[in-house]
Amino acid sequence: xxxxVERLRTGLxxxxxxxxxDVTASYARDMASFCTAGAxxxxxxxxxxxxxxxxxxxxxxxxxxxxxxxxRTGLSGAxxxxxxxxxxxxxxxxxxxxxxxxxxxxxxxxxxxxxxLSRAVAEKGLYYPPDPSSWEQCTIGGNIGTGSGxxxxxxxxxxxxxxxxxxxxxxxxxxxxxxxxxxxxxxxYDLTRLFVGSEGSLGIVVKAVLALKPTPPxxxxxxxxxxxxxxxCDAICAIMEAGHVPSLLExxxxxxxxxxxxxxxxxxxxxxxxxxxxxxDTADPAADLAAVGELCAAAGATTVVPxxxxxxxxxxxxxxxxxxxxxxxxxxxxxxxxxxxxxxKLIAMLDGVAAIAARYDLVIGVCAHAGDGNTHPVVCFxxxxxxxxxxxxxxxxxIMALGLELGGTITGEHGVGVLKKDxxxxxxxxxxxxxxxxxxxxxxxxxxxxxxxxx
Amino acid sequence: xxxxVERLRTGLxxxxxxxxxDVTASYARDMASFCTAGAxxxxxxxxxxxxxxxxxxxxxxxxxxxxxxxxRTGLSGAxxxxxxxxxxxxxxxxxxxxxxxxxxxxxxxxxxxxxxLSRAVAEKGLYYPPDPSSWEQCTIGGNIGTGSGxxxxxxxxxxxxxxxxxxxxxxxxxxxxxxxxxxxxxxxYDLTRLFVGSEGSLGIVVKAVLALKPTPPxxxxxxxxxxxxxxxCDAICAIMEAGHVPSLLExxxxxxxxxxxxxxxxxxxxxxxxxxxxxxDTADPAADLAAVGELCAAAGATTVVPxxxxxxxxxxxxxxxxxxxxxxxxxxxxxxxxxxxxxxKLIAMLDGVAAIAARYDLVIGVCAHAGDGNTHPVVCFxxxxxxxxxxxxxxxxxIMALGLELGGTITGEHGVGVLKKDxxxxxxxxxxxxxxxxxxxxxxxxxxxxxxxxx
Numbered sequence: 004x005x006x007x008v009e010r011l012r013t014g015l016x017x018x019x020x021x022x023x024x025d026v027t028a029s030y031a032r033d034m035a036s037f038c039t040a041g042a043x044x045x046x047x048x049x050x051x052x053x054x055x056x057x058x059x060x061x062x063x064x065x066x067x068x069x070x071x072x073x074x075r076t077g078l079s080g081a082x083x084x085x086x087x088x089x090x091x092x093x094x095x096x097x098x099x100x101x102x103x104x105x106x107x108x109x110x111x112x113x114x115x116x117x118x119x120l121s122r123a124v125a126e127k128g129l130y131y132p133p134d135p136s137s138w139e140q141c142t143i144g145g146n147i148g149t150g151s152g153x154x155x156x157x158x159x160x161x162x163x164x165x166x167x168x169x170x171x172x173x174x175x176x177x178x179x180x181x182x183x184x185x186x187x188x189x190x191x192y193d194l195t196r197l198f199v200g201s202e203g204s205l206g207i208v209v210k211a212v213l214a215l216k217p218t219p220p221x222x223x224x225x226x227x228x229x230x231x232x233x234x235x236c237d238a239i240c241a242i243m244e245a246g247h248v249p250s251l252l253e254x255x256x257x258x259x260x261x262x263x264x265x266x267x268x269x270x271x272x273x274x275x276x277x278x279x280x281x282x283x284d285t286a287d288p289a290a291d292l293a294a295v296g297e298l299c300a301a302a303g304a305t306t307v308v309p310x311x312x313x314x315x316x317x318x319x320x321x322x323x324x325x326x327x328x329x330x331x332x333x334x335x336x337x338x339x340x341x342x343x344x345x346x347x348k349l350i351a352m353l354d355g356v357a358a359i360a361a362r363y364d365l366v367i368g369v370c371a372h373a374g375d376g377n378t379h380p381v382v383c384f385x386x387x388x389x390x391x392x393x394x395x396x397x398x399x400x401x402i403m404a405l406g407l408e409l410g411g412t413i414t415g416e417h418g419v420g421v422l423k424k425d426x427x428x429x430x431x432x433x434x435x436x437x438x439x440x441x442x443x444x445x446x447x448x449x450x451x452x453x454x455x456x457x458x
Numbered sequence: 459x460x461x462x463v464e465r466l467r468t469g470l471x472x473x474x475x476x477x478x479x480d481v482t483a484s485y486a487r488d489m490a491s492f493c494t495a496g497a498x499x500x501x502x503x504x505x506x507x508x509x510x511x512x513x514x515x516x517x518x519x520x521x522x523x524x525x526x527x528x529x530r531t532g533l534s535g536a537x538x539x540x541x542x543x544x545x546x547x548x549x550x551x552x553x554x555x556x557x558x559x560x561x562x563x564x565x566x567x568x569x570x571x572x573x574x575l576s577r578a579v580a581e582k583g584l585y586y587p588p589d590p591s592s593w594e595q596c597t598i599g600g601n602i603g604t605g606s607g608x609x610x611x612x613x614x615x616x617x618x619x620x621x622x623x624x625x626x627x628x629x630x631x632x633x634x635x636x637x638x639x640x641x642x643x644x645x646x647y648d649l650t651r652l653f654v655g656s657e658g659s660l661g662i663v664v665k666a667v668l669a670l671k672p673t674p675p676x677x678x679x680x681x682x683x684x685x686x687x688x689x690x691c692d693a694i695c696a697i698m699e700a701g702h703v704p705s706l707l708e709x710x711x712x713x714x715x716x717x718x719x720x721x722x723x724x725x726x727x728x729x730x731x732x733x734x735x736x737x738x739d740t741a742d743p744a745a746d747l748a749a750v751g752e753l754c755a756a757a758g759a760t761t762v763v764p765x766x767x768x769x770x771x772x773x774x775x776x777x778x779x780x781x782x783x784x785x786x787x788x789x790x791x792x793x794x795x796x797x798x799x800x801x802x803k804l805i806a807m808l809d810g811v812a813a814i815a816a817r818y819d820l821v822i823g824v825c826a827h828a829g830d831g832n833t834h835p836v837v838c839f840x841x842x843x844x845x846x847x848x849x850x851x852x853x854x855x856x857i858m859a860l861g862l863e864l865g866g867t868i869t870g871e872h873g874v875g876v877l878k879k880d881x882x883x884x885x886x887x888x889x890x891x892x893x894x895x896x897x898x899x900x901x902x903x904x905x906x907x908x909x910x911x912x913x
Binding site: 240374423 | 558559560561562563583604605607611612616618619628632633634635636638639640641642643644645646647648649651652654655656660671672673695698699701702703740741742798799800801802827829830831832865866867868869870871872873874882885886887889890893894896897898899900901912
């Protein structure tokens with residue numbers, strides 16, 4: 004331990020090596036509930052690639068596990084420390100190195116906060132779409148590690164689609180450069196994509212080349228109230244089948260609506276069973292909203308309210324963004340699930356979650372990136388009540404089982420981490436797990452990178 | 459050899475095992491020039507997953523290399539046979555299994571021809587964008603193997619972006635299922651993407667889940683004539699920097715224009731140095747074309763001709779599509795390069811190629827997916843002339859070196875195969891190659907799948 008810290012200090016400035024246990028303890032976990040976390044031996048905060056290489060060489064020499072971290076806003080425990088590990092926090096590597104308007108790329112260090120990058124590129128007429136709800140805190144490195152999504156994905160896809168190339172420090176400290184700065188490229192296996200969503204288990208991302216889009220027109224939203232979740236799901240299918248390309252298509256169930264009203268007095272319609280939010284950032288969003296409004300009405304919407312301007316749109320989206328914090332207030336603790344199903348199976352998923360909630364006598368509210376079939380069932384419970392806690396865990400698992408049964412995945416955008424690793428094997432099957440372990444072995448033969456995650 | 463054929467016949471219908479050497483010889487190579495090709499021992503044409511598994515189990519048992527093939531329209535020798543190999547042609551597995559309009563996916567076997575799928579989904583209001591120039595012949599399996607692009611990529615991206623999930627028969631005959639049917643998913647390492655562009659070296663794709671888009675409005679094109687390639691490249695940069703999203707942005711140089719006129723009497727403007735083609739499939743393409751036309755004029759275009767309707771647009775695109783066949787007629791033989799650079803480096807790339815052509819005393823015409831920075835310098839020469847052939851090869855290599863120097867890649871969309879494998883190592887560097895070989899080893903420990911390709 005003394006040897007570890009001493010060796011780390013030979014290649015890092017004094018303030019970049021933190022051993023005060025009160026401080027290191029604060030780096031123990033991300034935002035996920037119910038995930039084990041250990042006590043780090045040391046927290047390092049490098050500012051350069053060379054310093055990261057020094058950390059990894061030291062870790063390899065002494066066989067000490069390394070847990071890479073961004074802002075620790077993750078929801079699966081992927082950033083949780085293990086006992087005696089080096090926590091490698093990338094938050095000090097937070098420079099935007101380049102924004103190139105002709106080639107529509109940004110080159111960034113991993114600690115850049117998502118919102119900082121988004122604003123910086125917006126000033127140049129460009130758009131970095133991935134917008135996880137933690138975008139004001141979370142880092143690009145963390146987004147890459149977990150394969151983050153957000154509200155924009157129904158039109159713009161997830162983080163993976165914006166990562167063109169990476170610089171990665173390997174477990175043994177060597178530097179790997181993957182991918183490209185060009186719009187296209189097929190030279191060899193796509194190692195870049197392998198790192199996206201790998202939760203720091205294959206290497207430490209120290210630089211990323213990101214693709215950008217031109218800034219779209221400002222989006223305009225509508226809200227539609229439905230007398231049943233089935234009717235709302237019908238509307239979602241009809242909207243997508245008709246060929247619309249909304250920039251956002253979200254669903255909030257009655258529990259969620261109620262919670263948001265409780266928290267923020269937003270005046271959402273509590274009598275409805277489901278609220279659908281749709282937005283378009285097209286040349287004529289009002290026309291698109293009118294067409295979608297008709298489809299909602301045909302599917303049984305009782306009220307369709309298109310926003311008249313950006314401010315009204317923002318208010319609607321604000322309601323959606325408050326969903327998770329609002330539900331946390333219901334019983335004190337929540338477990339947020341992240342099951343994605345084919346969008347045609349949304350009805351079955353929502354009905355199934357309601358049945359699970361009834362069976363376990365729990366409040367489970369659902370908000371969903373409905374256009375993507377990506378549901379976030381939020382299990383609300385009192386963590387002080389052991390029986391409620393047990394029921395919450397069991398219901399959480401049943402929700403994943405239901406997702407798999409419906410042809411879905413256990414995680415649309417939050418990742419596997421500690422929380423879902425038993426379930427990952429179930430989704431991948433034995434052949435898939437064997438090959439994934441084989442890939443891990445190639446990149447990290449000593450098993451030092453974020454051990455105990457994913458598998 | 460007899461043992462091999464007999465064993466293959468135990469799990470395949472008689473007509474699916476071809477040993478007639480006149481026939482098997484016709485499966486020796488794809489469309490690439492200057493790539494070695496051996497004589498296959500046998501060609502198999504399975505129709506089911508089980509038959510593919512039987513082939514791979516047999517190959518593993520007898521340690522016989524397997525070369526998977528689609529339509530053999532590739533341009534890098536990736537489908538070329540090696541001596542004594544099993545050629546595994548997937549062209550008989552050509553069923554479209556499912557087109558799902560709500561979830562916007564298609565599920566297909568690998569032998570489905572690109573154009574057949576494109577037309578089938580179009581009938582249902584959907585769009586499968588990847589459109590390599592061989593789209594009337596090439597198969598989806600081949601497109602996945604090479605990571606194919608096309609004209610649409612500047613707006614819609616490459617094949618990789620449309621592959622959601624795969625069924626893959628591994629070298630030992632086991633079946634691996636990767637990815638998903640959902641819009642989003644981050645469960646484990648992205649093995650799906652690893653297979654895209656892997657040129658059949660990691661496993662045999664037997665089923666693919668493909669993402670589809672809604673059919674966009676019909677595109678409208680314009681042609682703009684420039685007095686220099688530099689002015690045309692300026693226009694391209696200006697168009698992209700202004701935030702336009704063309705559905706096509708192509709460049710033809712004087713050599714290409716001349717060749718197309720010679721072949722098809724299209725009346726293209728031979729006096730110009732470069733012809734830019736831009737198209738939009740937006741709600742108001744005429745307005746977009748007008749804006750782009752102004753940028754072209756500002757960059758120095760002498761003439762800007764927007765098409766008035768779809769028929770005129772099609773005529774412009776036809777000229778672009780004829781570029782490669784037209785250049786083949788100049789001196790009988792061509793080598794088509796495929797170097798992608800950041801689009802801001804297009805000028806340097808085109809100037810550099812002109813200098814290389816002059817130095818080697820060769821005709822090198824360039825057509826380019828200019829919006830992507832993806833150039834296709836076409837080296838024209840007389841293959842009967844050994845000195846010209848040597849010069850052609852050397853110039854081809856110099857073009858790749860130039861691309862790398864400019865921050866580009868040796869292959870934007872055609873792949874590595876046999877043609878560029880020495881160059882792949884140069885692009886990836888030693889650490890990259892070591893890891894890529896490690897990945898290969900995980901999937902194909904005996905090295906039976908398409909040996910001699912990529913590395």
